[in-house]
Amino acid sequence: MATYVNPGSAQAGAHGTIYREVSPEQLAVEQQLVDNVVASFDACQDPRLQELMTSLVKHLHAFIREVRLTEEEWGTAIDFLTRAGHITDEVRQEFILLSDTLGASMQTINVNNQAYQGATEATVFGPFFVEDSPAIELGDDLAFGAPGEPCWVEGTVTDTDGTPLAGALIEVWEADEDGLYDVQYEAGKRAGRAHLFSAPDGGYRFWGLTPTPYPIPDDGPVGKMLDAVGR
Known part of the structure; x- marks a missing residue:
């Protein structure tokens, strides 16, 4: 679960992340959205599917709120996933x-x-x-x-x-x-x-x-991601 701080009390999180100062009013707006999306799955007839979807929503929103994800960063993520889909075919699975x-x-x-x-x-x-x-x-x-x-x-x-x-x-x-x-x-x-x-x-x-060292395919978006983070 993400941790938030009130104005004037910024602090480091468990992994050294500095959580931005967020007003109580803003926190309430963000939490209301989470609650609304989670509630949208109330009519799901499959309990396991409902569990998966609501948990996914909660974790995804917690990530967005914790790192204060920018619109540009989210756009970059969407583009990354789109390119991963384009390079995937019947023999290459970029998502795997x-x-x-x-x-x-x-x-x-x-x-x-x-x-x-x-x-x-x-x-x-x-x-x-x-x-x-x-x-x-x-x-x-x-x-x-x-x-x-x-x-x-x-x-x-x-x-x-x-x-x-x-x-x-x-x-x-x-x-x-x-x-x-x-x-x-x-x-x-x-x-x-x-x-x-x-x-x-x-x-x-x-x-x-005889086995030899081999690299992962680095000509796609995952390869570029690993290069960007120094892996």
Whole structure:
């Protein structure tokens, strides 16, 4: 919840933010708007949808009021989202990239996948996952001609008690030696990407590419945002 101060008593907030001086009359006007918008969802027949929308409104307005967002800044934000929409297509998802860079993707995974014994931690798919990847057999090569140093990968899928799991779906997608995924070249290209299933003993094995460092796509609005904030 945002904190506000009366005239003559400006102070630093929890994160060092200096909350501007706002008169009681102005605070009342702003709060009335929040109340009105929240009340506009009273007739919603879906309790969960109502909870999501009213909470979103409250948090969004709290942010606007806390930082005293300017009209120009809000316009810039709208333009940013518009450009993110324009660059998004069936193989590139700029909004997932934005979600990832803000930590929202990982936090959503965290709250939906509780830590359990020694199970592998859940994590994000990232912006380069594509449905319907090619199927390969155990021991096959998923590079499909992508440049890079060949790499043999093998392992075993088990439950938390160590019991091997047969038929587990294993999705693999990776960048080539230039740090680029197949979808960054052209639509429909498939290389360095495939899926396979674990054997009866839970084992899996395949040829891939030795992993290399790779950057996120920086030619869109998210890349420009990260550059602007020094990340």
